[in-house]
Amino acid sequence: MSDQKFEPKIVGFLCNWCSYRAADLAGSARIMHAPNVRIIRVMCSGRVDPSFVLKALSMGADGVMIAGCHPGECHYLEQNYKAMRRFGMLQHTLRGLGVEDKRVQLVWASAAEGQRLADAIDQLVADVRELGPLQWAGNWEENGERLQALEDIVKEHEEAMEVTA
Amino acid sequence: MVADTPSDNRSKFLRDVIADTPEGERIVHCLQCGSCGGSCPNGAEMNYTPRAVIAMIAADRREEVLTSNTMWQCVSCYFCTSRCPQDIPITEIMYALKRMSIREGKARKTDAPALAKTFTDLVEKYGRSFEFGIASRYLLFNRPMSMLKSSGMGMSMFAKGRLALTPTRIRQVKQLRAIINKARELSQHD
């Protein structure tokens, strides 16, 4: 990796039947795309639990892709609609937590749409690159004041004890 | 890491047309079916049919296309666009070609470019257009002979009260000009 450029780390949850195969197809057709998405296979986009997305963000992912069969084309008939509903709910919540919409994207790509998936990956990477790093864990770190304060308490108590002793 | 983008080996002319046309990317999907050329009310009068023009754009035949009469024969009826099986915005491509042709000095002095210029000059002066001004000025400067032929008709129009000799002037001409000047300035930045 180059020194200066921010390379987003993105986790992709791809359904086994359409989008994972679209990624396979992008491979066999050698459709080049950005290497930032680390793909995790699930049986259906309906399996993608909002906690997967939250977990990934909390563990340092800068963005998340959820990809499944097109609405109406689900291998499990209609489960991608549930993915769609959950995604809506999740986005709504993430907005409340200050996470930009474009960091988490829902993509439909059929097994025949290697190009579409590759384009979506490039788009997501570009969007996240523009937004910058997320580094969520840094979010709940306190500044150096905290350790100093703890030491102060210890010191103060020790001093107080010496007096009483 | 290097962004993986496909190398662009499309012709310069094609890239220019795509860049200058809203939704111009569709142009590369042309099947050369000819439904545009078949549909065009003026297709028979064109040097090249719209279909042929699209092929020529892809083949980088800039000079031939920009000096042709094809786009100037376009009457903006949108038949080609609404019938195109590939959703190519052909009418908008014609507009783009008109603009490129004027910009690159390839358009013939007379005909449509001159009409367009006459028209817009008036708009900039008054904020509105009026037929008499356009017709008289344009014909006077560009096609004086046909001025004579038209004059009979013009007279009857005048008699019916349908030819205003002076245009209506809008109140905020200055505002309009400011907008136009800014837009013109911004389009030169590209």
Place this chain on the structure above:
Amino acid sequence: MAEKVGVYVCHCGSNIAGKVDVEDVAKWAGEKVKDVAVSRDYKFMCSSLGQKLVEDDIREQGLTRVVVAACSPHLHEKTFRRACSNAGLNPYLMEMTNIREHCSWVHKDRAAATEKARSLVSASIERVKFQEPLEPMFVDVNRATLVIGGGIAGLQATLELADAGYPVYLVERQPSIGGHMAQFDKTFPTLDCSACILTPKMSEVGQHENVTLLTYAELEEVSGSVGNFKVRIRQKARHVVFDDCTGCGICVEKCPRKVLDTEFEAGMGNRKAIYMPFPQAVPRVPVIDTESCIWFERQKCRACEKLCPTNAIDFDQEDEMIEIEVGNIIMATGWDAFDTRKIPQYGYGRLANVYTSLEFERLCNAAGPTNGKIVLRDGKTEPKSVAIVHCVGSRDERHNPYCSGICCMASLKLGHLVLEKTDAEVYSFYIDMRTNQKNYEEFYQRLLGEGMRFVRGKVAEVTDAARKPSEQGKLIVQCEDTLVGRQQRFPVDMVILMGAIEPQVDAREMGLKCGISCSMEGWYTERHPKLDPVATMTDGIFVAGACQGPKDIPASVAQGAAAAARVAGMITKGKVMIEPIVASIDEEGCSGCRICNNLCPYNAIEYDAEAKVSRVITALCKGCGTCVSACPAGAIRGAHFSDRQIFAEIQGALWDAWQPRGGASEEAEAVPVSAP
């Protein structure tokens, strides 16, 4: 106890090694990742030597988990599962990492590809530690098969299976089997008479001892799964008692009500209110069309009842539900024709002598309304010129983007029939001529020789607005002759629109009943477009013919036979394996909130009102996991895709991003707390 993970990174020749530093990935995994006992790279992991490497390590090193970083699991998961099994390791304790399709083949930068490969391998290692041994399940396969659709594809599939000695139920919604092929006059490229080659097959099906033929019947509901489907079929009321009817036809003859036949005759001819669609219909049992029957309209007539020699007419007959059990289902529901009115500039419905190709088929057919005479709508004038318009509603983003495939050949056939039967000139307006099957190009050549005229250009419009006297009274076909580059107008007497082949309007609905999916256009989705074109994603359901995509007769027959062969294979094997990737509910944790209950499209979750808990019916569960992520109590578990496995996989994938921060454990000791 810590697991012992073996990691195997494949070079795939240079396919992976060319872009990913596989040695480095293997070395890194072996040295830096916790619980990795063995880590190797190898030229071709899928070779027998590569597999042996895994097997030996399992035996000798006592590996408890295996990660193979190679190609897509869709290619070689089975291979490596087998290898693990051979060495005595449960196959579900193996995980494949896709570093070829998802990595080396799609990235240019070697360093970036290697880094990604590392993350993917790390994800698999973390995941595999939480994988659990699973046992595949086996069920018996019912020997009976249901074929839906009695067109040529369905007939072929039915006969193949029935001839092999297996029982077949054939369901057809029309009163007769035969499908679209029965409407045609000739078939390309050999020009056999369609009826002559189809009728024997129809009667064979009608008489076959292994075939239960259910015509005028509709699929109502499918439940169960591969090997054991339960199917409910609605037998629509014919109002003719099937077993009593001899097919003599007196009722049809005497019926006083004539109606336009918009189905078989495509609106070109009439039929009676009680009718058989065509003379060679199978079964030879008519139906009463209650929409047009005088009795049903105003309680008068009953001519058929009075004249029937066997008293087979039953006006009170009602729809009947038939329940059957089958092991496999073949969908052969066929196609529908594009509504050419959607392209008003072609004038269909407004300009009399514009025809659809199906109308023209009936016009040509010796058994059709004009006895095969090609005449205009006035019923007498023979056309002097005929235009055939290709790609009407196909290859068109505004209607159907796909190529209908068969229309080029069909238009050559129709052109030939016009040339053979009339003195007319024939023009064919095409975008591209597609004649790429055996003897098709030869047929094109033949028509070129016969004088059919080909104009390359998509027709812009068909109009009756004449511009000059020579166009008066004609239909003018306007298009650009793209080979000349000029706009041209062709005055003709008759225009035939080659409308697109479309999926049946209710294809999606039918698919939902069987649990198979459709493409966006409405074609059934095959398991693999190249390597598995007859199976679907749902085990035990196969597709044949045009319901899977536009197809001509030879291709439909081939696919029908192929689907039958697949079913026969299933039956011969006798048992079918079901992947153990299913959901299960922990009844302790389940509070019976019933949120999961209607999430399952397969009705695999049932609610026990007594115990106030929901349960998964394992045999029906297909393992999508939607209920798992819906359960608010976290009481549903998805085998092989459990939360724990996926969380571990996320953590592994982000190994380079995740440094635990702000947690309790590692910092607790660092900050002093004053001692006494």
Place this chain on the structure above:
Amino acid sequence: MKYAYYPGCSLEAGSAAYDKSVRAVLEQLGVELDELDDWNCCGATEYFSQNELVATSVIARNLALVDGEHDQLVAPCAACFLNLKKTDKLLSEQPVMKGKVDEALAAGGLSYRPGRVRVRHLLDMLYTDIGQEAIRAKVVQPLNGLRVAPYYGCQIVRPLNGFDNPEYPMKMDEMFEWLGAEVVDYPVKAHCCGGHMTQISEPEAFELIRRLLQSADEYQADVILCMCPMCQLNLDAYQGRVNGHFGTSFKLPIVFFTQLLGVALGIEMKKLGFGKELVSAEPVIRSKLDGSSVGAAT
């Protein structure tokens, strides 16, 4: 119902009859029409031929002028309608273009949020918003016996503007059936009138005009109904020259559809701008209808 109204330059002079009849008809129907204050020319097709950004900015000024009280802008002229509609679409779909137009508008102290104003064609508004029932209820003078050829032209129905079939529009046909007229279903009702070709190259334009006149004539239309000033001008003012050019003798009155709609509503012909057309329409209309009752409502 309240609409902002963009008459367009043609309706100020050459097609004053259109403007007059629009106002009269809508008043009769009880629709409030507020002319957009200080609107400027939409540039017809001419600005787009030169500079897309200028074209869009000039049109966007009009959209920006629509005040907060109005969210619908009605345009009777085809070119104006298409330009306003197209601009709104461009601005909402092309962010780069929108950025520049925003800047240009700002130079004039204006701003516009795409999608705020819904651009409607007059026919759409009359057909959809007012509707069959309300219009029929106001018919005083049914048009029985009059054969009308609705002529739609191009830019109102194409490219897909959402309210009618771009190839074979029917809304005006239906409307005149409500009014009792015999509607002529002729094949060229959405073909081109020649547009600005009359100004550039007459032979081509004349041929296009002839095709329309001929087809309407073959179908024995008494009158052609227009909804675009350019169409009316080309078919009406050039009819004589077309006759001269081709040796034909068409004498087809060309009126705006609102003029005849006004007649049906019983508005006096003078108030509808009759008499401004070069091929006189009044005699035909009066002779086909019961002349004495024409204009009875006023």
Place this chain on the structure above:
Amino acid sequence: MSETAVTKGKLAIYWAASCGGCEISLLGIDTKILDVAEAFDVVFCPCIADGKVRDMEKMQDGEIDVCLFNGGIRTSEQEYMARLMRKKSKVLIAFGSCASEGCIPGLGNLHNRDAIFEDSYQETASTDNPDRVRPQAATRVDEGTLHLPVFYDTLKTLDQTVPVDYYLPGCPPESPRIWEAIEAIVAGKLPPAGSVIGEHTTVCDSCPRTRDEKKIKAFKRTWEVIPDEETCLLEQGLVCCGPATRAGCGALCPAVNSPCIGCYGPNEGVEDYGARLMSALASVIDSEDPEEIDQIIEQGIPDPVGTFYRFSLAASYLRRSKQAVADGNGSSAAAADVR
């Protein structure tokens, strides 16, 4: 409990960022408190008895048998006390929702210190603070430096600060559950360390309402409907958190026709309470149209974070909002740091 009296244990009760409700609930065990007194010496409980930190510091490590610690960790003092109590106690119990998952004080994680100070010391209607005085960690006076605890940007749960042995959920934990836990401690019948002492199912289990398959067209606010008393509140469109909330309260809220708000936290094995709830609720939305879905969510759940994470924001995967950091303290620099 007579035999336990022989070896009397030491019990400490401490509160950090909490409201005191936990203590009241503890007293709610009623006369059984006498049994507690019989089994334990209460060595430390600032809420009800005088006691000095100094005495705690003097104790041997692990001298206290059980410490019930309620409240989240919001200041350096609280962190210090958490560490101290950890060190001195054999068994440290996160007592109640605040210590376990942050509870209402944890919603402060939607903001940061500056924003909270601005609100508390400036914006409230009753505040008059023209000099914009703010609490300072250190103030120099003639006599020396005075210290106040440092107020953190992010409230942490107890186990995000020190290792915790058991959790007792609830806001507050219901008295009978507290008594059950004490009994278990006394009897030495504790689950494996790290467990929640509580039920392994959800509120629905104890809710008597009739339930059917769920399909929701619109979520409603409590003031919009008077719910039917018999049927599941969720089926009536009310966002009832019962399905996702650990049982233990006895379905108190649904019993009075009010939806569960989730104070007992997630069920056994669930890490992120809000994710479970939003996933479940989204699953039963009755629409396949993305726009309609958005509308149902936007209109029905105007405050998603407050709805899904009312009690558990600080313990959720994300713990806090992002925006607060960007305009807040020093850690924003870390966020801008480019790899």
